[in-house]
Amino acid sequence: MRYFTGIDIGSTASKVVVLDEASLVDRFVLPTGWSSKETAAAVAQRLAESGRPVDGEMKVVATGYGRVAVDYAAKTVTEITCHGRGGYALLGEDCTIVDIGGQDTKVITVENGLPTSFLMNDKCSAGTGKFLEIMANRLGVDLQTLFDLAAKGSPLAISSMCTVFAESEVISHIGAGEPREDIAAGVVDSVISKVAGLCARHTLKGAVFLTGGLCDSAYLVDRLGAKLGASVRSHPMGRYAGALGAALIARGAKGGNRI
Numbered sequence: 163m164r165y166f167t168g169i170d171i172g173s174t175a176s177k178v179v180v181l182d183e184a185s186l187v188d189r190f191v192l193p194t195g196w197s198s199k200e201t202a203a204a205v206a207q208r209l210a211e212s213g214r215p216v217d218g219e220m221k222v223v224a225t226g227y228g229r230v231a232v233d234y235a236a237k238t239v240t241e242i243t244c245h246g247r248g249g250y251a252l253l254g255e256d257c258t259i260v261d262i263g264g265q266d267t268k269v270i271t272v273e274n275g276l277p278t279s280f281l282m283n284d285k286c287s288a289g290t291g292k293f294l295e296i297m298a299n300r301l302g303v304d305l306q307t308l309f310d311l312a313a314k315g316s317p318l319a320i321s322s323m324c325t326v327f328a329e330s331e332v333i334s335h336i337g338a339g340e341p342r343e344d345i346a347a348g349v350v351d352s353v354i355s356k357v358a359g360l361c362a363r364h365t366l367k368g369a370v371f372l373t374g375g376l377c378d379s380a381y382l383v384d385r386l387g388a389k390l391g392a393s394v395r396s397h398p399m400g401r402y403a404g405a406l407g408a409a410l411i412a413r414g415a416k417g418g419n420r421i
Contacts, residue, residue, distance in 0.1 A: 165220040168408025169205055169235065170244065171228030174264035174292065175375060176201050177405040180214060181413055186421045188212060189402055198228025206234060223412040225404050227265055239411055241404055246270050246277030248407030249371050251419040252397045257368040260357065260386070260394075261403070262376045264291045267357055269364045275419060281364040283356070290353070291376055293325050297349040300332055301342060308346050309381045315343030317351035328352065350385065358389035370394045373403040 163182055170177040172194060180188040190208065194201045202224075206216045216222055216234045224232035225244040232238070241261075249259040250272050259270040267290055270280040283290070298308040318335055322328040335345045361370075370392050376382050377400035387394040399406065410419060 163219065165214050165218075166409050166412035167209065167214075167216070167220055167222045168244065168248075168405040168410070168412060169202070169222060169224045169229075169232050170226040170241070170402075170404035170408060171198050171201060171224065171231060172264055172375075172404075173227045174295070175401075176205060176226070176228075177402050178205055178208075179402050179405040179409040180209070181409045181421065183413070184420065188214075189399070189405070191401070194228065198231035199233075201228065202232045202234075205232075221412045223408040225408045236412065239408060242268065242270055242277050242280045244404045244407030244411065245373060246272045246407065247275070247410050247419070248403035248405070249373055250275045251406060251410060251421055252399055252403060253369060253371050253395065255368060257371045258361075258364075258366045259371050259373055259403070260361065261374045262291055262353070262357060262372070263374050264295075266290060267360060269361055269366075271365070271367050273367065279364070281360060283360050291374065293328070293353055294349065294376070296325060296329065297332055300329060300336075301346060301349075303346075305376075306379075309350065309379045311343045311346035312350040313347075313381045315341060315345070315347035318344045318348035320348045320352040350382065354382070354385050354389050357386060361390055366390070366392065371400075372396045373400045375401045377401055 166181045168179045176192045176194050222235040224235035224238045229238040256273050261268045267283045270277050320331045377396040
């Protein structure tokens with residue numbers, strides 16, 4: 163049996179989706195670590211252990227920050243294209259995809275199943291998952307606990323556009339004895355405000371679909387919807403959208419968008 167694998171090497175996590183000619187076969191996430199090449203090798207080992215070696219009956223398409231490190235891929239494709247294909251396959255309709263990644267945030271318009279336009283944030287982590295990770299570490303919690311705390315708090319102002327200066331604001335709030343719930347709410351609100359600002363510079367069409375590693379947070383989904391004044395949807399496989407799109411491209415037109 164032939165397999166079609168999409169590998170999305172992100173800046174913090176690498177997502178893998180394996181399809182056959184008719185359905186989803188496997189999916190998994192590995193931390194990217196410091197070396198994309200080592201991560202690509204770890205993915206190949208994991209696939210081999212599952213009985214699907216990359217040098218067997220498999221076609222691989224790579225995407226993401228470290229896609230060039232996947233030297234066994236048949237081709238590499240941009241994240242915009244892969245997220246558009248994967249997001250459309252998951253949602254089943256034209257939409258605006260908002261991908262809050264570890265390194266950047268992308269807003270992608272998908273029409274007739276293909277991305278037609280996109281916008282990315284400036285090269286700063288203040289509106290990305292990395293910012294949340296840094297601030298969660300500063301507060302001594304993991305990301306899920308950060309969201310749980312934020313849901314109980316009232317947002318404090320964190321206005322800096324730079325992660326370094328924003329962290330200084332958080333340290334000041336901690337030093338002033340502000341409730342951790344309010345600081346956490348301010349941190350999340352800061353990211354959501356920056357993402358909403360990016361969306362405001364891009365015409366939103368159809369449903370708003372949140373992908374990426376943060377799409378599992380119901381709190382973040384709800385808060386982004388409130389900022390945008392629109393319903394925001396997510397999906398259990400939302401974080402795999404890029405890898406899924408790459409796998410669909412590997413499978414080609416014959417399989418269409420079936421998963």
